Amino acid sequence: MKVYRDISLKAYNTFGIAVKTQRLVVMEDDDDVALAPILINRHSLVLGAGSDTVFTRDFDGTVVTFSNEKADGQTIKQSGNQLTVWAGMKMDDLVQWTLDHGLYGLENLSAIPGTVGAAVVQNVGAYGAEAKDTVVSVEVIDLYTGDIRTYTGEECRFGYRTSRFKEETAVRELVVYVTFALKDTYVPNLSYKALEGLPHESAQQMRDAITALRWTKLPRPEEHGSAGSFFKNPVVDETTYMRLKSEYPGMPEAHKVNARDYKLSAGWLIDKAGWKGKTMGRVGVWPENALVLYNLGGCTGDEVVALANAIQADVEQKFGIALSPEAIII
Ligand SMILES: Cc1cc2nc3c(=O)[nH]c(=O)nc-3n(C[C@H](O)[C@H](O)[C@H](O)COP(=O)(O)OP(=O)(O)OC[C@H]3O[C@@H](n4cnc5c(N)ncnc54)[C@H](O)[C@@H]3O)c2cc1C
Structure with missing residues (x-):
């Protein structure tokens, strides 16, 4: 097990947000896992590669993660x-x-x-x-x-x-x-x-x-931080889908998820609302894919959330659809 104190999490989240944690524990094998209940409490945070996580603040506690390879070679x-x-x-x-x-x-x-x-x-x-x-x-x-x-x-x-x-x-x-x-x-x-x-x-x-x-539609992590698709595709009932379809005949076909619900393209809604390629502070909407918010350089989590909130409010006002984030905001 490796334990780091007062360490930056910038390299531990793909958005590249520079927050710190009091303690980072990296588990490397089964013996470390057996100790986890002692090390981790309900105020701790489990992190994988941080590719779906947006930090808005320093983490005041223990962040727990795993080594990519198991120390005993039994990955x-x-x-x-x-x-x-x-x-x-x-x-x-x-x-x-x-x-x-x-x-x-x-x-x-x-x-x-x-x-x-x-x-x-x-x-x-x-x-x-x-x-x-x-x-x-x-x-x-x-x-x-x-x-x-x-x-x-x-x-x-x-x-x-x-x-x-x-x-x-x-x-x-x-x-x-x-x-x-x-x-x-x-x-x-x-x-x-x-x-x-x-x-x-x-x-x-x-x-x-x-x-x-994929890389024609997504920012390369080594060039621009992101969490991939920031929003989930919204699932709506048939009445809502039919209303939007008649108002916007160019809307892509929705995917039928069950007898009464349809999954719409969140990327299309955001694009149609005019956000593709827009920036706010140090965060932008990826020009090739409106579902992706990205770091223009040195952004904070609050800037990401501010842009996400603005998009959500605008899409709700224009289409009556509530978007929810796929990314986990800490
Ligand atoms: C460029 C890019 C493209 C992406 N494309 C896609 C895509 O096509 N499809 C897709 O589904 N996702 C996509 N994502 C999102 C992301 O890759 C996935 O959600 C991925 O599974 C997150 O893995 P992670 O290890 O980085 O998780 P993290 O962001 O570290 O954690 C995600 C959640 O899982 C929890 N967690 C992590 N590990 C454990 C564990 N061992 N035990 C318990 N809880 C745990 C965390 O607490 C957190 O709640 C993309 C992200 C990026 C940056």
Whole structure:
């Protein structure tokens, strides 16, 4: 375990916001995890790679994170088509590892920043795939009791960018391992419209094509900080969708999520409201993708929140739609 005191978190969040914490604990193996209930209390914060987190203040307490590689070399344990993966591993490294070892099912999640642990907390998704499609179980440690528990995929209550692990406001359960069930035959998942025409003969081709496509729409982290899509796509009932469709015939087709609800494109609403490419203070709306807020250099979390609030108010006023952030604001 590594412990740092009074340290900047700038390198620990992809927005690059320069806040500090009193104590940063990096867990490196199972012995460290066993100590977690002593080290972490309900005022602590669990952090993966900070790629969905926006800090608005110094963190007055302990921030807990995981090393990317487990100190004992057991970052991935394989049993046939099932992989049990250390929560700190980078999700994108796992995707490449699976392809290198002839296992398939994660390729559409290529180039999503962040850790395996957070990927299940957030139920990350892209290009017609979500973490929940391949997760069979999640092992957690209960920070109040020290108990180790394993939840099946169903018990994780996965939803759109959410899971049971986001239901409690205080940190209660720490995700330590995630078990994925993968396939040993590659069957391309081309369900997402934007994938039409992309090379997909092999899973590696699919991964490379998706990675290249993503970086045409997202700021590269080494150039501009961001949290990826800042807002969730709003889910509305059929009446609301039909009203908007008749008012804005050019609106993209919504995705039907169940018998009565439709998922709209938040990016389209923000763009239509005129925000694409706009800046406010040291934060901007990415010119290629209105869903992404980015750091123009040295921004604070308050500046990010101010721009997000302005967008939310404007979209609500123009379309009657409430946008909610996907990013977690601390
Ligand atoms: C450029 C860019 C592109 C992105 N594209 C996508 C995309 O296509 N699809 C998508 O879904 N997301 C996307 N994201 C968002 C982000 O990558 C995901 O949400 C990712 O899962 C966050 O991982 P992280 O480790 O950085 O999580 P963090 O931001 O560190 O944490 C996220 C949440 O998970 C909790 N958490 C983290 N680890 C654990 C743990 N081990 N146990 C319990 N709780 C934990 C944290 O407390 C926090 O509440 C993008 C982000 C960026 C910057």
